[in-house]
Amino acid sequence: MISQQLPLIPDMPNGAQEAYLGLHVDQTGEYCDFTDYVARPVVIPRKGKSRVPVIDVEAAQLLWDLKCENLMLGEDEQTVYRRDTDWTGLNRRLNTWHETPDLNTEYNVPTAQRLQTWNRLALVELRDRPGRVRHGVRFADRAYRRDKTTGQVETITSGPMMDDPWECTLSVPYDAHRAVEAAQWCRWLCGGDEHSAQNLARMFATPLMEPYKALTFVLYGRGGNGKSITLDALREQFPTLTAAVDAARLLGGPRGGTGSFATEQEAVKLQHTLWAFDEDADEITPQQMTVLKKISTGDQITARQIRKDAFTFHPRCTLIIATNNPVVTAMGEASDRRIVHVRLQDGRTPGEFKDYLDFLDGHGVEALMMASCALWADPSRHVWRDVAIGGEQDLSEGEQWLVDEIVDHGYAASRDNPYRVGHGDYIRAVSKLGLHSERRYIDGKRTRVLTVADQNRFKPYMPQDKKTEDSQSADVFTPRDPILPIPDPISEVDPVELKRLGFACAFVPAGQDKVARNWKQTAEQGGIVTPSGLQAYGVVPMPGCCVIDMDVPKDGDDGWTVLQREVGSYGSAAFPATWLVRTQSGGVHAYYRVPPELQGRLKNRVHPGVPVDLRAEMKGYVLGAGSHGVKGDYRLVDLPAGQVPELSAQLCDWLAAHDCTTLQQGAGVKPMPLPVPETPAQSRPASAMPTLDELMAEPQPASTGGRVDMSIIPEGQRNDRLHAWVFGRLANHPGESLRIRQDLFQRGHASGLGDTELTGIWNSCVRELSARGLI
Structure with missing residues (x-):
C-alpha cells in the first residue's frame, strides 16, 4: 500500500512533503520538469504563485520514483534498490533492479540539498511496503538463495518469494543437462584440472551465493585460453550488472594505496555491479593487497566522479582479475582465504574455440550460472586452495x-x-x-x-x-538437481478427474487396512464408477499406466529422496510433475502413463534395492487420494499442468536399471548424468548428411559407450535429421530403445527442440518401425 504522504522524520528535507503530494503527470503535454521511467511528463508543484519549483528536479525524481514504486528495499532491510530503466525506446516498466548505496549520488542531488536524510526517509517509507528484492539467482522455474538462518543455499520453487524481484533474474528454466555441459566446458577451459574447473564454475554465482563477501578470482593464463571470451559473454548477458575496470588504477598502481583521484574515479565503476573484471590485468603486487582485501571483503571505499563530490560505499561485486602476469599476494591466511585461483589451458587456436562460442551463443551464461548454483548448493563442496598459478x-x-x-x-x-x-x-x-x-x-x-x-x-x-604431479582428488563435481520437499496438500479434487487427465485406471473398494478384496476381478469388470462416499478405495493402473510408490523406510533415505537424487528434481523434465499423492506413512505415489516401447514390459516390483515400489498395468493397486487409512490419510499434493505425463527417458532408464522391466539390460547399470563430450563435437555439413537408407544400413553403436554423434543440429534441419537418426539406430538396435530415446532427448534439447516435438519424433519412428515389423 503506497502512503498518501511521507512519514515525518527529524531533519525532513525542505519541500519534500509538498513535492511528494503535488507531483503529477501533465495531461496537457504543454509543460513538464522531467520525464519518468515510462516517458510521462511530470510536473513539480510551485511555491505559491511563482514559477519556482518547491524542490530541485533531482530530488523530485527521487520522490516520484518513491511514489511510483520504482524504489524497493532489499531483504537485508537496509539496502535500497532502484528499478532499471528501459533504454530501448519501448519505455517498458522493467522488473529488474540495481542497488543504490546512496540516493544523493544515484539521483545527482545538488550539493545544497544533499542530505543523509534522503536515505533515512526512503528506508522508513519502504519498510512498511510489501515485497523485497531478493538476494540470489532466479530462473523461470526456481530460485537459489542463501538462507541466513541455516546458512545453507536453498532452492525455492513456489511461494510468494518467486513473485518478488531478484538481483539476478534469468528467463530460462533450470536444466540439469545444460548444467552438466557447462561443468564440462569449465574442465575443457582448464585443461582437465578439476580443481581449477570447480573454482571457475563457482565464480559466476559468487556475488549472490557466498555467505559473506570475501572472494576475489584470479584467472591466470598466457593466452589462447578463452578467459576474454568467457568474461565478454558474462558482460553481454548482464550489461547493467558488470563493469570493466583497470585493476592497476583501482588498486593504486604497483605501490598500492588509496586516496588518489585516479583510484577514486575507478572505484565509481564498482557501484551497482555484481561482477567487476579486468580482462588483461598488469602484475599484482603485495603492496596492492591492502586495497584488494578491502574490495574483496566489501569494506567501505571512497569514490569520486569528475566534478562531483566524493562519496563512500561498500562494494558488493566480485572482482575478477584475468591476467598473464604474476599475481603476487602477501603470504598468510588473510590473503589465501580471499584469493581464488583458476589456471586456464593456454595455446589454443581461434578455431578450437568455435564450439565453445556456439555453446555460449546457444545458452549464454545461463548454463554456467546453473552449474555455479548447483555447486554452491552442495554443502560438501568448497573453494580449492591448491591451484597453482605462475610459471x-x-x-x-x-x-x-x-x-x-x-x-x-x-x-x-x-x-x-x-x-x-x-x-x-x-x-x-x-x-x-x-x-x-x-x-x-x-x-x-x-x-x-x-x-x-x-x-x-x-x-x-x-x-x-x-615437478611431481599431484594426484588431485578424483571427486569430480557433477551438477545435479536439488532434492525438493514434497508439496503441501491441495484442495481435494474429485478422484474421477484422474481419468479425465488421461490416466487409464479402475477404482475398486478397499478397507482402511489397505486391503482391496477381489480387486483384479472388479477391475477387469470395469471397477466402480466413482469412489465417492467410500472410506478408502484402490486405484488399479490399466495397461499403459503405472504408479511409482516411494516409501519411507525405518533406516536410510526415503524413496522420494532417492528418486530425485538419482533421476532429477521433482518437476523437472527428468521427473515430471504429475498427479501426486502423499500416503499415510509420509511416502508418495506418482502417477504416469507408460511410453509405447515399454508397455507390457513393466514388472510389479517391491523395493528393488531401494524404497520404491512399482504398480503397473493391472498388476497391482494403490490407495487413492482422499482415502482414510488406519494410520492416516492419503492427500493429493500436486496436479499435472495438462494430461498425466509419460514416464521420462530418465525414469524409464532408472526402472530398467533397477530390474523393474523385462528388457534385457546390462548388469550393474546405474543412473548417471547424460554424457557430454570432453572436446567439442564436430558437425557434418548438410551435404554430407547420410540419407535414411544409409542410416538403415549403418551399424551405429546405440550405447553411450560408443561414439554416437551427439552434435548440435542447425535450425531448419533438426526434425528431419533427428527422425532419420533415430529411425536408423532403432531399426538396427531395437533392444536398446531406452538409451536411444534418452540420446534423442539429449541431442534434441541441445539443438533447441522441446519435449513435445521430440516426443512426436519418437512416436513417429516407433509407429513406422512397428508397421514394418522391425520392432
Whole structure:
C-alpha cells in the first residue's frame, strides 16, 4: 500500500512533503520538469504563485520514483534498490533492479540539498511496503538463495518469494543437462584440472551465493585460453550488472594505496555491479593487497566522479582479475582465504574455440550460472586452495637464481645472489615463490637463507623435470538437481478427474487396512464408477499406466529422496510433475502413463534395492487420494499442468536399471548424468548428411559407450535429421530403445527442440518401425 504522504522524520528535507503530494503527470503535454521511467511528463508543484519549483528536479525524481514504486528495499532491510530503466525506446516498466548505496549520488542531488536524510526517509517509507528484492539467482522455474538462518543455499520453487524481484533474474528454466555441459566446458577451459574447473564454475554465482563477501578470482593464463571470451559473454548477458575496470588504477598502481583521484574515479565503476573484471590485468603486487582485501571483503571505499563530490560505499561485486602476469599476494591466511585461483589451458587456436562460442551463443551464461548454483548448493563442496598459478617465464634473473639454488641445495643464501636485488624486489620474490627466511649453519657459520614455506606457490616455478604431479582428488563435481520437499496438500479434487487427465485406471473398494478384496476381478469388470462416499478405495493402473510408490523406510533415505537424487528434481523434465499423492506413512505415489516401447514390459516390483515400489498395468493397486487409512490419510499434493505425463527417458532408464522391466539390460547399470563430450563435437555439413537408407544400413553403436554423434543440429534441419537418426539406430538396435530415446532427448534439447516435438519424433519412428515389423 503506497502512503498518501511521507512519514515525518527529524531533519525532513525542505519541500519534500509538498513535492511528494503535488507531483503529477501533465495531461496537457504543454509543460513538464522531467520525464519518468515510462516517458510521462511530470510536473513539480510551485511555491505559491511563482514559477519556482518547491524542490530541485533531482530530488523530485527521487520522490516520484518513491511514489511510483520504482524504489524497493532489499531483504537485508537496509539496502535500497532502484528499478532499471528501459533504454530501448519501448519505455517498458522493467522488473529488474540495481542497488543504490546512496540516493544523493544515484539521483545527482545538488550539493545544497544533499542530505543523509534522503536515505533515512526512503528506508522508513519502504519498510512498511510489501515485497523485497531478493538476494540470489532466479530462473523461470526456481530460485537459489542463501538462507541466513541455516546458512545453507536453498532452492525455492513456489511461494510468494518467486513473485518478488531478484538481483539476478534469468528467463530460462533450470536444466540439469545444460548444467552438466557447462561443468564440462569449465574442465575443457582448464585443461582437465578439476580443481581449477570447480573454482571457475563457482565464480559466476559468487556475488549472490557466498555467505559473506570475501572472494576475489584470479584467472591466470598466457593466452589462447578463452578467459576474454568467457568474461565478454558474462558482460553481454548482464550489461547493467558488470563493469570493466583497470585493476592497476583501482588498486593504486604497483605501490598500492588509496586516496588518489585516479583510484577514486575507478572505484565509481564498482557501484551497482555484481561482477567487476579486468580482462588483461598488469602484475599484482603485495603492496596492492591492502586495497584488494578491502574490495574483496566489501569494506567501505571512497569514490569520486569528475566534478562531483566524493562519496563512500561498500562494494558488493566480485572482482575478477584475468591476467598473464604474476599475481603476487602477501603470504598468510588473510590473503589465501580471499584469493581464488583458476589456471586456464593456454595455446589454443581461434578455431578450437568455435564450439565453445556456439555453446555460449546457444545458452549464454545461463548454463554456467546453473552449474555455479548447483555447486554452491552442495554443502560438501568448497573453494580449492591448491591451484597453482605462475610459471618459469614469470621469473626475473634474480628469482630464477633463487629457484635453482633451492632445487639443487634445498636453500638459497640471498647474500650470494649474483644479481642486484633491492629490498622491494626481495620482499616480492619471497611472497611470489612462497619462501621464508631462517638461519642455518653453512660451512660452520650461521647464515640466513631462504627455504620453501609454501610448496603450492613454489611448484609452478620449478624446472619441468623436477615437478611431481599431484594426484588431485578424483571427486569430480557433477551438477545435479536439488532434492525438493514434497508439496503441501491441495484442495481435494474429485478422484474421477484422474481419468479425465488421461490416466487409464479402475477404482475398486478397499478397507482402511489397505486391503482391496477381489480387486483384479472388479477391475477387469470395469471397477466402480466413482469412489465417492467410500472410506478408502484402490486405484488399479490399466495397461499403459503405472504408479511409482516411494516409501519411507525405518533406516536410510526415503524413496522420494532417492528418486530425485538419482533421476532429477521433482518437476523437472527428468521427473515430471504429475498427479501426486502423499500416503499415510509420509511416502508418495506418482502417477504416469507408460511410453509405447515399454508397455507390457513393466514388472510389479517391491523395493528393488531401494524404497520404491512399482504398480503397473493391472498388476497391482494403490490407495487413492482422499482415502482414510488406519494410520492416516492419503492427500493429493500436486496436479499435472495438462494430461498425466509419460514416464521420462530418465525414469524409464532408472526402472530398467533397477530390474523393474523385462528388457534385457546390462548388469550393474546405474543412473548417471547424460554424457557430454570432453572436446567439442564436430558437425557434418548438410551435404554430407547420410540419407535414411544409409542410416538403415549403418551399424551405429546405440550405447553411450560408443561414439554416437551427439552434435548440435542447425535450425531448419533438426526434425528431419533427428527422425532419420533415430529411425536408423532403432531399426538396427531395437533392444536398446531406452538409451536411444534418452540420446534423442539429449541431442534434441541441445539443438533447441522441446519435449513435445521430440516426443512426436519418437512416436513417429516407433509407429513406422512397428508397421514394418522391425520392432
